Amino acid sequence: MTKTSPPSIIALDGPAASGKSTLGKKLADSLGYLFFDTGVMYRAITWIALQHDMNLRAEAEITGLAQKAQIDIRPPSKNDGRGYDIVIDEKDVTWAMRDGDVDANVSIVSAYAGVRQALSEKQRRIGLRGQVVMVGRDIGTVVLPEADLKVYLDASAEERARRRYEEIITRGDKADYDEILKNVIERDHIDSTRAVAPLRPADDAVILDSDKLDADQVLARVLELCK
Ligand code: DC
Numbered sequence: 001m002t003k004t005s006p007p008s009i010i011a012l013d014g015p016a017a018s019g020k021s022t023l024g025k026k027l028a029d030s031l032g033y034l035f036f037d038t039g040v041m042y043r044a045i046t047w048i049a050l051q052h053d054m055n056l057r058a059e060a061e062i063t064g065l066a067q068k069a070q071i072d073i074r075p076p077s078k079n080d081g082r083g084y085d086i087v088i089d090e091k092d093v094t095w096a097m098r099d100g101d102v103d104a105n106v107s108i109v110s111a112y113a114g115v116r117q118a119l120s121e122k123q124r125r126i127g128l129r130g131q132v133v134m135v136g137r138d139i140g141t142v143v144l145p146e147a148d149l150k151v152y153l154d155a156s157a158e159e160r161a162r163r164r165y166e167e168i169i170t171r172g173d174k175a176d177y178d179e180i181l182k183n184v185i186e187r188d189h190i191d192s193t194r195a196v197a198p199l200r201p202a203d204d205a206v207i208l209d210s211d212k213l214d215a216d217q218v219l220a221r222v223l224e225l226c227k
Helices: 020-031 039-051 059-068 100-110 113-127 139-143 157-170 177-193 215-226
Strands: 009-013 034-037 072-074 085-088 132-136 149-154 206-209
Touching: 009 020, 009 139, 020 034, 020 132, 020 149, 020 215, 034 113, 039 059, 039 085, 039 100, 039 113, 059 113, 100 113, 100 177, 113 132, 113 139, 132 139, 139 149, 149 215, 157 177, 206 215
Parallel strands: 009 132, 009 149, 034 132, 149 206
Antiparallel strands: 072 085
């Protein structure tokens, strides 16, 4: 009997805080694949722009920044819940990427066509090497339409806000649930109505609802799909 190998390129898309990163990391670990969270790249550009007091509405300047930025994603150096280190100019900015300021502004930056083109090209080059779980909004539709398996992970805005709230509290920081919910709804709206690469499931994606399944059940379903 011949043994079939698991899909080599796995695209995992879905809205903010749907559990994609948790699932992606576990899935990549169990298959021995690279885990690549593309949201980090949009966050990094936003973070650098905020650090340099750049005008986020200045599309040409922000696009120029995305074209030349050196964002390094390395294996995790600390055991504090991170799946990787994000290093910019030799500074560990892994958690700074999750700041409320970045959350509130990243949708503006990720709506720019030039920013998306610059970052998608980098993502595609990495994805085509195979043995990868790539997580984002447009991986199955734009970045890697040839992916062998496409999963779209969905959950209600309330459930996603609750998870983000817990994540922040667990880190020992302060959080306001209503504020987070408002931000999740606002980001959904911008991400799914933008002109370029809007958030939507690919026609051939398997849609999973994580309101009804816990993290282990979702992982079990996707591992089943990999067989
Ligand atoms: O997954 P996340 O919350 O870290 O993503 C941050 C932002 O980046 C989100 O508002 C949408 C954007 N994003 C995107 O437009 N395309 C991707 N492939 C990944 C993220």
